[in-house]
Amino acid sequence: MWWKTRLAGVLALGLVVAGWPYFQPEAVSTHGRITTSVVFNREVSQIFQKKCFQCHTEANVSMSLTTYKDARPWAVAIKEEILEKKMPPWSAVNGYGHFSNDVSLTAREVSLITSWADGGAPSGVLLADEDKPAVIIPSLSGWEHGEPNTVLAVAASEKVAANSQDRTSRIEVATGLTQAKWLSSMQLNFTDRRIVRYAAVYELRTGQWLGTWTPTHPVSAMPAGVAIQLPAGGKVAVEIGYRGTFEEASGAGELGFYFSADKPAQVASPLEISAAAVTVAAGKTRERVRTELTLKAATTAAALWPSLGAGAASVEVTALRPDGVVEPLLWLKDYRPDWPSSYVFKEPITFPAGTRLTVTAYYDNPGSTPLRAQPALSVTAFRPLLRVATARPASRPAASLVP
Ligand code: HEC
Known part of the structure; x- marks a missing residue:
């Protein structure tokens, strides 16, 4: 394992110190x-x-x-x-x-x-x-909100090969629903946590983002009381970021759905803000890519899911309300593409119609002279994409958006 090398250094040092008892008695204590x-x-x-x-x-x-x-x-x-x-x-x-x-x-x-x-x-x-935990170790398997109404197998036969590199898989899963259902919440569980960096779930037909699993946050982008209708016979797409590993491992997981019996007061609707791909020449750093979108109807934002891709150095998301107030929504500085995360607002934020959402991303392309000890990137065209989990009253028609 990768950490053994570092640990070996620490242990070796311990041995040297332990070898000095006569000359440096104080140093004997580890x-x-x-x-x-x-x-x-x-x-x-x-x-x-x-x-x-x-x-x-x-x-x-x-x-x-x-x-x-x-x-x-x-x-x-x-x-x-x-x-x-x-x-x-x-x-x-x-x-x-x-x-x-x-x-x-x-x-x-x-x-x-x-x-x-x-x-x-x-x-x-x-x-x-000293070899007993002092606190309770949280259980990392199992369902946080009790047994789901439906459990689907995800990537059941997916294997992550020994000595592999990081890769992303996109897997379509049939929901098996025989009638439309209101999805109020969901959770993913993976058989082997060691090899999953993140997994994002989308409703296939509309592209609606449903949530992103990370080791620290097992899912659902929608707040309580908001649901999305899953059609009968539909599918979801699960995008999984696997981590390179030394030993072969199983990439399989389970997706649990929780349904609400009644039509909710608020329904989820998809919102995506993306820029045209921008080419960043090799050796260039801090190239700015900016895109914005004006909301045509009042919209409540619950969570953000930035897909920035390799080379992203930072991103800022702001809202400019019609009354001129600028609200910073997210600033990822020193962005770590290796551990992508969704950002779930503590309290959903409601924006009036006419609010302008702006995404400003900065990209580095180290090219053949790696900066920040990064390997050269195989991509040169960068395209930030921000997905926003939004909700609107169930009675109103879908919000139409003016790019
Ligand atoms: C989202 C998962 C995650 C969380 C949460 C996390 N770590 Fe880590 N940590 C890692 C991974 C993965 C590595 C191995 C290096 C890598 O791949 O970035 C690591 C490596 C480390 C290392 C070794 C770095 C080295 O010298 O090689 C230390 C120390 C560490 N973490 C401490 C912590 C502490 C302390 C916390 C909590 C305050 C924490 N980590 C929370 C995933 C995490």
């Missing part, structure tokens, strides 16, 4: 001098439980950080990763939009972890307990 009251067992584990265990447990996306024994060798790396805002992967800048699926660390959480790592990374548990 735990060093403790200068902080922040301990793994209390503050640190609780933060990890909320913000890291979605990816850092056994048989998960990355190495386990559940026990002191697991986490201690990583203390310095953890501090570095969080100070550089690399972990947890979340590109949205704090203060530009408020999102319910935000996993970024608060300033207080950063200072607690930093203090722990700088202060000798104490455990706060008896030595015998």
